[in-house]
Amino acid sequence: MTLFQNPFPVPHIPDDLTIPQFMLREPSQLPRARNIPWFINDKTGRSYCFEEVHHRTFGLANALSIKWSIAKDDVVCLFSPNHVDYANVVWAVHTLGGIISPANPGYTPDELVHQLTTAKAKLLVTHPVSLKTALAAAKAAGLPNSSILVLEKAHNLPNLPTLDELIDFGASLPSNYSAVRLRPGESKTTIAFLCFSSGTTGKPKAVIIPHYSIIANTIQTTAHFHLLDPQWPNKRFLPGDVILGVLPFFHIYGLVVIMHFTLYCGASIVAVPKFNFEEFLSSIHRFKATHLFVVPPQVVLLCKHPAAKNRVFDHVKMVVSGAAPLSGDLMQQVTKIFPNASIGQGFGMTESAATVSFIQADKKIGTIGSAGGLIPGIIAKVVKADGSLGKEGEQGELVIKGPANALGYLNNPKATAETFVDGWLRTGDEVIIKDNEIFVVDRLKEIMKVRGFQVAPAELEGHLLLHPDVKDACVVGIPDDYSGEIPLAYVVPSDAAQKEIQKGPAGARKIQKEIEKHVSDNKVRYKWLAGGVVFIDTVPKNPSGKILRRHLRDQARAERASRAKLVEAKL
Known part of the structure; x- marks a missing residue:
């Protein structure tokens, strides 16, 4: 059998931790100084270090427990653009044993209703800019206004609690909950997220992602870049790096790679609520961003928009494009704009939670046309049209196995059986694998x-x-x-x-x-x-x-x- 995999081993992946225990309580393998922020507000520049993140997460958890009795398996829908408290909401709900279903803040009421009813959400957390849609969808889904809270105060808001009010309320009272404690192995089956993906066809389906998947993918990516190897030169991620968090946190790319992996590396995330290209350029300079995680349309703007001309980006040391293939021509143009940066691509999907491949750790410029090398722990095979397995350089569907793979689709055994087969995940992407790097050729699925x-x-x-x-x-x-x-x-x-x-x-x-x-x-x-x-x-x-x-x-x-x-x- 022809199988492809990264030769480097994966460090131990704990299977008895929740995500907030892993991120907030587990001794970090990449310790940051206490004065290095976790999150930075793009608009105001206000930063939040560990103590405040910890305080806000557990104050909110207490409030959610007291006011809404959020507990094991309750679903909270998070319907908001990127926000400095996005992770705090996620980790507060996880601390109580609840499940987060992140929703696209651009959704129409009908689209949000589908997510609320499919996930059976008990609580809806939104932002003032998304409130009109949230109220309409909640009403249609049978969710009362008393089950809605907003991330920030704003003019003309109905009488809804805000996050700051709840954090102060929760922090002022004795703990009303006992944080979830998992037995060995339970992290693999305890659900953390219901992330909606179109899969191969039809309306978006809820992908079941356990705590273990996020922890595993974070550790796998850490191993891919040899960040724990003291002898490895020119490490791509270091404590104190600054990540411009412009990719949406509701998307698996932003949720796992930015919000969890880069934080685990000791970086600071600048939370950018909405992409505006000229403001994006300004933020890169204002915060001296070191890492840019982007998608091809943003790369096109960087290469062609007049506002980007004659800009100096010497402080940027890494540019990674994902979510869709990036052409070789654009790759070459980007190298001229960011002369000091390593530049490459990655590949992943919601169902793989998230990263499958990443630019190789020893390459400054990724192979043209490549979506990067398989990260440690991923086993891949290429299945040709006749069902036989392709060898190196042969074309076929990419099918993968790894510790981060999702558990399936919620209440959809047919779609689950089609995509998750005997421990393997069918990606629906037609690829060639050469030197353990993935080259996406076409999309077999209709998406x-x-x-x-x-x-x-x-x-x-x-x-x-x-x-x-x-x-x-x-x-x-x-x-x-x-x-x-x-x-x-x-x-x-x-x-x-x-x-x-x-x-x-x-x-x-x-x-x-x-x-x-x-x-x-x-x-x-x-x-x-x-x-x-x-x-x-x-x-x-x-x-x-x-x-x-x-x-x-x-x-x-x-x-x-x-x-x-x-x-x-x-x-």
Whole structure:
């Protein structure tokens, strides 16, 4: 059997700790000085060191226990942009034995309702900027306003408790709870997160991630970079490093790599609530950021936006792109912008919680086209179309096994059985492995990656079919320089819509705009039909009725390439 794995061993992974015990109480292998902040507020510059993080976490835990009786297996939905107290909320809930379900703050009410009801959330923690959506979703999900709290005070807020009020309240009273204590092995099955992922098809599903997964992936990544080896030169992460936390914490990349791994390394995280490119550039300089974790659209801006020209980034020592493949051309451009930085990519997914591969520890510039080398503890195989195992350099689906793999999908045995097979995780990505590095070739699964976020075509198709002008629909992803991919909808118009379309271009455009608005009014922005709407006579399907999506995807890409050639010829 052809298996691929990193030759370096994984240090001991404790299986009897919760995440907050591992992060806040376990003696750190990479100790930081007491004056090195854990979190920094991007807007105000206010920093939070260990004592205050500890105080806020356990004060909040006490308040949650007293006011809402949060205890083992209760689910708390965290619906907020990045915030200095994001981790404190997570660890407070975990201390009580509860489960966090992080939600995208850009969700519409309907999307949030799906998460609240699927996860059976008992409490909703939100931010003033997300409150309108939170209130509407909570009402639709049957969650009373008394089960909502906000992270900050704001004008015109209804009478809802704020985090500071709760922390002060909890810290002023005797402890009302006993922190969860796990027996050996229990960390592997005690649920920490319900993170929503589209998996391979359909609406987002709740991925069951235990405490052990986050602890394991943190330790695996530490081993990958040899951070505990006193003899290893030029360590990539050191206590006192500054991480610009601009990637969303609700996403597995931000949640595990930034919020847990880099903190474990002794770094300070600047919590950036919303990405604005010029403010992002300012924050890099203001806080002397040493590490940038980004996605390809942000790399495009760094390379092409006028505001980035003539900037000096000498203090940046590492730039890592993840969540979607980064082209070789962009990699080469980034090396010119960050002359002192090691630059590379990583690969991971919600179901692997999170990192599978990372830029090699001994390379300043990652191999062009590579998503990095397998981290210690990951065993990988490449399964070809005929079911046989691929050798080095042969193409097939990446299937992995590792200590951080999730437990499956909540209340969805069918999807779990399709993705988690006999201890192995089917990634749905077609790859080549060479020298233990992963090269992503194509996506076998139908999911699109838009700005690093998963978008399931079936979800958009189901929504399109609710529109009276749509008889049938197929959504495909087409390449885009900024977003990686964008959704394009092939639509079979209804008879009434067809009559309007036959009147001429104005009628066709009117129908297209109405269909696009139908999506933009009900879906988070990255799911909008940025690729447009194309009318067709029929959606190609096989005899059993399954959409032959690849046919239309290939057609869309061929048409796009043809248009690009025409433009180039005119120039």
